[in-house]
Amino acid sequence: MNAVTTAGLRKRYGRHEALAGVDLVVPRGSVYGLVGPNGAGKTTVLALLAGLRRPTGGTVEIACDRVAVLPDTPGFDPWLTGFEVVDLARALTAPEVPGSRVAEVLADAGLTEAAHRRVGGYSRGMLQRLGMAATVVGDPDLLLLDEPCSALDPAGRREVLGLIARLGGRATVVLSTHLLADVQEVCDRVGVLAAGRLLHQGSLDDLLVGRAAPTWVVRCRPPLEPVETALSARPWVRAVRRTGVEELVVETSSPADAETDLVRVLADVGAHVLRVDRRGADLEDVFLELTR
Numbered sequence: 001m002n003a004v005t006t007a008g009l010r011k012r013y014g015r016h017e018a019l020a021g022v023d024l025v026v027p028r029g030s031v032y033g034l035v036g037p038n039g040a041g042k043t044t045v046l047a048l049l050a051g052l053r054r055p056t057g058g059t060v061e062i063a064c065d066r067v068a069v070l071p072d073t074p075g076f077d078p079w080l081t082g083f084e085v086v087d088l089a090r091a092l093t094a095p096e097v098p099g100s101r102v103a104e105v106l107a108d109a110g111l112t113e114a115a116h117r118r119v120g121g122y123s124r125g126m127l128q129r130l131g132m133a134a135t136v137v138g139d140p141d142l143l144l145l146d147e148p149c150s151a152l153d154p155a156g157r158r159e160v161l162g163l164i165a166r167l168g169g170r171a172t173v174v175l176s177t178h179l180l181a182d183v184q185e186v187c188d189r190v191g192v193l194a195a196g197r198l199l200h201q202g203s204l205d206d207l208l209v210g211r212a213a214p215t216w217v218v219r220c221r222p223p224l225e226p227v228e229t230a231l232s233a234r235p236w237v238r239a240v241r242r243t244g245v246e247e248l249v250v251e252t253s254s255p256a257d258a259e260t261d262l263v264r265v266l267a268d269v270g271a272h273v274l275r276v277d278r279r280g281a282d283l284e285d286v287f288l289e290l291t292r
């Protein structure tokens with residue numbers, strides 16, 4: 001059962017075609033990450049799903065009753081306190097939800113201490129977390145979140161990702177982001193959008209498996225040149241990149257050969273090895289490969 005389905009979704013702004021036929025499928029209960037470079041059309045997709053803009057063509061089907069939308073830069077009346085903002089959202093969207101829920105979602109968003117301060121004095125990151133609190137308080141069954149972590153410091157990001165992860169399974173979440181680490185952390189489905197087209201859509205595992213090969217990260221004492229030269233000469237090595245004064249990343253065309261040969265190469269050149277790690281296929285590598 002899908003919470004959101006679009007078919008041939010198109011959007012033109014004047015002569016500019018922002019979406020060129022997008023078929024989105026968001027299963028119920030999934031956390032769907034819409035990723036893409038700047039200008040790919042992510043905000044446009046979310047605005048069309050939310051009914052905030054009209055499509056030029058195609059259809060949108062939403063099989064959910066309560067839909068909550070969080071824009072990328074949420075704005076609130078500056079004279080209200082954080083508590084009042086969230087309580088107002090509760091009263092307007094889900095008056096049956098008990099008032100005690102307001103303090104709970106503020107705590108989940110890390111805003112307990114600031115709850116009774118006026119939001120005019122909140123930082124951008126605090127406003128984004130307040131937006132999340134106001135979005136979840138009404139117990140929506142579909143959340144449309146535009147760049148929910150873009151303004152957050154690491155602690156704020158952790159809180160918001162935690163909130164999103166806890167919603168998974170209960171509610172359906174569609175979030176847009178250019179932060180691939182966030183997608184890898186909380187999303188189970190991913191859609192890669194570029195220039196108004198969906199280049200890939202499916203489970204995160206399907207996207208990663210069989211695409212970017214795993215890489216090995218080798219840390220050893222300088223000089224790194226002899227190690228780099230010896231590795232580059234091996235047939236199973238696709239590329240060697242220097243990523244730090246003591247670090248090399250080895251991309252391989254044959255993980256099996258890397259497993260048997262990498263350590264031998266390091267031993268043969270007498271490298272002073274600090275550590276060797278295998279890194280799984282990374283969403284960032286796949287994303288760059290797809291959108292290149």
Ligand SMILES: Nc1ncnc2c1ncn2[C@@H]1O[C@H](COP(=O)(O)OP(=O)(O)OP(=O)(O)O)[C@@H](O)[C@H]1O
Nearest residue numbers: 013016018036037038039040041042043044045178
């Ligand atoms: N109101 C508008 N009028 C004209 N062009 C627009 C409008 N809104 C978006 N666009 C254009 O449509 C394209 C898609 O924009 P959109 O904001 O949906 O992309 P995005 O993927 O969200 O980008 P970003 O990551 O930079 O926020 C861009 O080329 C943008 O310039």
